[in-house]
Amino acid sequence: xxxxxxxxxxxxxxxxxxxxxxxxxxxxxxxxxxxxxxxxxxxxxxxxxxxxxxxxxxxxxxxxxxxxxxxxxxxxxxxxxxxxxxxxxxxxxxxxxxxxxxxxxxxxxxxxxxxxxxxxxxxxxxxxxxxxxxxxxxxxxxxxxxx
Amino acid sequence: xxxxxxxxxxxxxxxxxxxxxxxxxxxxxxxxxxxxxxxxxxxxxxxxxxxxxxxxxxxxxxxxxxxxxxxxxxxxxxxxxxxxxxxxxxxxxxxxxxxxxxxxxxxxxxxxxxxxxxxxxxxxxxxxxxxxxxxxxxxxxxxxxxxxxxxxxxxxxxxxxxxxxxxxxxxxxxxxxxxxxxxxxxxxxxxxxxxxxxxxxxxxxxxxxxxxxxxxxxxxxxxxxxxxxxxxxxxxxxxxxxxxxxxxxxxxxxxxxxxxxxxxxxxxxxxxxxxxxxxxxxxxxxxxxxxxxxxxxxxxxxxxxxxxxxxxxxxxxxxxxxxxxxxxxx
Numbered sequence: 356x357x358x359x360x361x362x363x364x365x366x367x368x369x370x371x372x373x374x375x376x377x378x379x380x381x382x383x384x385x386x387x388x389x390x391x392x393x394x395x396x397x398x399x400x401x402x403x404x405x406x407x408x409x410x411x412x413x414x415x416x417x418x419x420x421x422x423x424x425x426x427x428x429x430x431x432x433x434x435x436x437x438x439x440x441x442x443x444x445x446x447x448x449x450x451x452x453x454x455x456x457x458x459x460x461x462x463x464x465x466x467x468x469x470x471x472x473x474x475x476x477x478x479x480x481x482x483x484x485x486x487x488x489x490x491x492x493x494x495x496x497x498x499x500x501x502x
Numbered sequence: 503x504x505x506x507x508x509x510x511x512x513x514x515x516x517x518x519x520x521x522x523x524x525x526x527x528x529x530x531x532x533x534x535x536x537x538x539x540x541x542x543x544x545x546x547x548x549x550x551x552x553x554x555x556x557x558x559x560x561x562x563x564x565x566x567x568x569x570x571x572x573x574x575x576x577x578x579x580x581x582x583x584x585x586x587x588x589x590x591x592x593x594x595x596x597x598x599x600x601x602x603x604x605x606x607x608x609x610x611x612x613x614x615x616x617x618x619x620x621x622x623x624x625x626x627x628x629x630x631x632x633x634x635x636x637x638x639x640x641x642x643x644x645x646x647x648x649x650x651x652x653x654x655x656x657x658x659x660x661x662x663x664x665x666x667x668x669x670x671x672x673x674x675x676x677x678x679x680x681x682x683x684x685x686x687x688x689x690x691x692x693x694x695x696x697x698x699x700x701x702x703x704x705x706x707x708x709x710x711x712x713x714x715x716x717x718x719x720x721x722x723x724x725x726x727x728x729x730x731x732x733x734x735x736x737x738x739x740x741x742x743x744x745x746x747x748x749x750x751x752x753x754x755x756x757x758x759x760x761x762x763x764x765x766x767x768x769x770x771x772x773x774x775x776x777x778x779x780x781x782x783x784x785x786x787x788x789x790x791x792x793x794x795x796x797x798x799x800x801x802x803x804x805x806x807x808x809x810x811x812x813x814x815x816x817x818x819x820x821x822x823x824x825x826x827x828x829x830x831x832x
Contacts, residue, residue: 356702356745358689365690365698368736370654377651426647435649442649455647459640462545476644 377439384441392418392445415446422450427458452476504714505680510616511673512666512829513626515785516560518553520635520661522770523782526762531786532662533560539636539661546646547581550634553663553778554579554590558630561665572596573624576615578607579632579777580659581641586632590663596628605700605729606683606806607631608664608781609825613680615668616827625670632663633776642811643693655695657731657775660761664781672832675792678799680827681711685808690820693809696775697734697758700805703822704730705741707803711826712748719748723797726788727824728780728804729758731772757783780804792831799830 392414399410422442425431431451435442442448456475460468474481517532524535534556536542541549554577562568575594577587578601591598603610608631615627636646638659644650668677686706690699704727712719719725719742730738735756742748757780758773784802791797808821 356688356705356741361688361702361741364737364740365695365701368733368740369695369698370733372653429647432647432649436651439651452645452648455645455649458647459645462547476648 380438381440381444384438385444388418388441388445388447418446419450422447423454426451426454449477449480452480503681504711505613505617505682507616507620507677507679509670509672510619510677511669511671512612512675512677512789513669513671513673514561514565515666515789516557516564516664517782517786518556518560518663519782520553522635522658522767523660523662523761523774526767528761528783528787531790532782533557533786536661539634546634546636546640547585550579550581550586550632550637550661550663551589553634553661554586554630554632554665555593555663557632557663557665558590558594558628561628561667565667567667569594569596572626572628574599574615574618574627575630576601576611576627577630577632578602578611580604580638586634586637587630590630590632594628603683603804603823603825604806604808605633605775605777605779606804606823606825607777608728608784609680609802609804609827610682612666612668612677612827613682613825616677616680619668619670627668628665629668630663630665631777631781633659633661633778635659635661635776638776642809652771653694654771655692655697655731655733656771657696657729657758657773658762658770659776660729660774660779660782661776662778662782664778664785666781666785674832675789676830676832678828678830679715681707681714681825683707683823683825685821685823687819687821690822691814693811693814693820695733696729696807696809696820697731697772698737699807699809699820700728700822700824701730701734701737701741703824704738704803704805705745707824707826708742708801709746709748711801711828719750719753722799722801722828723753724788724791724800725750725754726780726784726800726802727754727756727758728806729773729775730756730805731758731775732764733772734805735759760787777804777806789829792829795831797831799828802827802829 460472611629761774
């Protein structure tokens with residue numbers, strides 16, 4: 356059997372994923388996380404009498420804390436699997452990826468385990484985040500110098 | 503080339519499983535069940551070692567043998583350096599052969615063991631394999647607590663340890679013959695659709711076996727593949743019918759779809775996988791069926807996706823293999 360024919364057969368029996376449903380779930384869950392964040396910012400401004408900038412930092416810390424706690428308690432992965440990108444794209448996903456990696460490698464010790472594996476998933480995000488920030492910074496600088 | 507065996511018998515088997523398998527439809531057939539994925543150990547890897555070790559202990563108890571009576575131990579699993587097998591077989595202090603063909607390992611072990619016995623080199627051989635859902639997730643995919651969304655074709659690595667004792671002393675089940683699989687490449691690249699990668703290997707092995715033994719699929723009471731899952735199973739049936747004109751609609755099933763209740767246990771997606779998936783089903787249910795004369799002759803095909811994350815990242819295809827063994831009730 357040729358590979359082409361075989362691939363056609365595989366395609367025939369591969370179920371179609373409901374992408375519209377996944378996108379809508381991610382949109383609404385992600386939106387809800389955003390709403391929750393906004394509520395937290397307003398609450399912090401009201402409670403502690405701080406600037407919006409400071410309040411959003413505290414909001415992010417709150418999200419990171421709860422995403423990590425829920426990961427450690429063992430049910431956040433089930434929520435993420437259901438909500439998909441809705442929980443993976445916000446800061447909750449970043450915290451989740453780090454905590455889950457740390458939990459996985461705790462048995463291998465602090466150096467060869469947690470230390471070298473905690474950024475197993477988040478490492479790409481950080482690395483390309485820094486690289487793209489450098490490029491955009493450069494573009495902005497050149498724009499200001501030249502224009 | 504068909505390996506024919508004259509005086510090899512399957513003496514006894516043992517199975518140990520984890521919580522998901524215990525909840526499945528075959529739950530009552532397993533010798534020992536753990537409700538906890540850690541199996542009272544500190545890590546998932548140690549838990550897997552314990553599952554394998556337990557299955558060996560249970561088998562020795564069932565056969566009333568001591569470790570000194572075992573001439574050869576053959577074991578394999580999914581972890582790097584087949585760690586579970588090495589650590590799990592340590593206390594046996596018997597000659598050890600470590601093997602790997604991913605999920606096709608259980609039948610590979612039986613084929614090697616049967617060949618050793620048939621040649622008269624050894625009197626008996628203990629064949630073991632294991633896998634653990636969490637230790638394989640950690641090694642092949644993402645951290646275990648990471649909730650990455652999976653497509654419907656993804657399979658669920660079974661947790662357990664299973665052992666079988668082959669012997670030259672006549673017993674109730676005879677190992678008739680077998681076929682060592684060849685590695686196939688059907689240009690598959692989806693690590694979440696192993697069923698598609700392995701169905702081609704299963705078809706290749708089954709077709710060669712039927713052709714070389716000059717038998718028909720209907721000559722066997724049951725033809726079982728290892729872990730093709732819900733969708734891989736359909737690919738195999740379609741391929742066999744349209745390419746080789748072999749009808750598998752009556753006496754064929756897949757262990758991956760039998761180990762779990764696919765309707766109730768949604769977390770397993772398309773079904774079970776892992777070396778122990780086929781071994782758990784074969785040793786707990788099919789062997790029982792042969793002893794009780796429910797089946798007379800069965801073909802067991804263990805399918806293995808020789809999946810290496812590194813090779814996949816280097817843009818190579820997922821290779822696969824299928825090993826086949828024929829068992830007969832006496």
